[in-house]
Amino acid sequence: MGVHVFDTMGTTVSLRFAGATAPASVLDGVEGAFRAFDERFSLYRTDSEISRVARGELPLTRTGAELREAYAEALDWSRSTDGAFTPHRPDGVIDLSGTVKAKAMEAAARVLDSSGEADWMLVAGGDILTRGTLDGLPWRAGVVDPDDRGTLLCAVELVGRRIALATSGTAERGEHIWRTGDPRAPQRYRQVTVLADDIVTADVLATALVAGGPERCPELLNRFDIEAITVDNAGNLTATPGLQSAWGLTPA
Template sequence: MGTVVSIRLGATAGDAAALDGGAQPRIPALETRATVEGVFRRWDEQFSLYRPDSELSRVNRGQVRLTQASDTLRVCYALALDWRDRTDGVFTPHRADGAIDLSGVVKSLAIQEAGDLLAARGAGDWSLNAGGDILVSGHQAPGQDWLAAIVDPADRQALLASVPLARPLRAVASSGSAERGEHIWTTVDGGVSPYRQVSVFGRDIVTADVLATTIIAGGEDALNRSTENFEIEVLAVLRDGSLLATPGLRAGPA
């Protein structure tokens, strides 16, 4: 998917004691890594537009009709269309050149599937990070929430904030121009988003990912609609470097 995926396993009180005694963790690290790698590899092979042999690339070339595509692809496309409706058309799976681009939902769906598999294998405390989009479960250590580090888009070595990921907001996704340039088509006047970077904290990673893109693309109007209609918190970096934070983040530690 053109990004780095990392996984961290936390420790419950029982696991920490076992590790101190030299025992193996509940789920072997190599098994955990293989599980996560397998999920992301499969999604990448099917949906990457950087792979000419992916199913979505073949659909865009007209080699496979959309109506004849796999159930997985058609379900993802339907999900993206549903989000287009829920965001008043700001989020869209259609590029300006007419190609179908499902990257706005696919990465977060891969994160969610990998998390579901870890939970099914008995992992209760973990953090999945795919290119800065993060989903967590449980705690990093007994009584200690996972922290999401939000990077300064003007200085990728500096942090703007470290935000605890606590229930019900266990996911965060960021979108912007700092790493990939101006790659998101916007609906705002002038064609330039007022935000250089937007981080959305939500209950699930798909919602957080979609709305981060939506707010970048739709500007202030999209931010207002998103915060009114969804249970999210937002940290946005404006073009002049100033910060905008919703009340839940302003009340918490920075």
């Protein structure tokens, strides 16, 4: 198995191939896809386009098409989740970190697909996107126990159209998701993992479910074609029917 690892967007990205590692030109293209998103959308870079918008130096109407389209897409997600997902910080600053990592992963996937790479797993900050198989078997991804980062709750197969897995929560990065109510309440979600057909949907809805909590969970699960595993602050696990049978978990 070939492996390529690099750091970008404040996280580590790993790319695993079922066979030999892709040529250097393809790997450069993958890294370039992430770099382009980081340079435009990172609020941690003072020279990024979105940082200039946040400081009031650049009107949104004068930004590039890529930023305006990404913002419009994030607003669509906010509307479709009735505000459980938001592209705004509490102070009103536009923050597209909830979508841009996933969109960078999609861009990297296009590089790999166009180069003819058929069997790979892309992991960026714990979010996963796959193609093909590992020696004829489905790619498998572990879901980490938020109470013990060295232990797995379970393993999920990424097979068929379910090729994307994203996890959101507070175990690793602390409270960084804007949500209503007391985030420390026992019934609030500490971690949510979503299995979906594409990585943007998986990433957005994992965040939306953490933000919306158990009150919004049934509605969001009915509205979107996803599978999910949730862990609340009391340590209770739930899973949607597509995942619960493998581990005997309670339906979400």
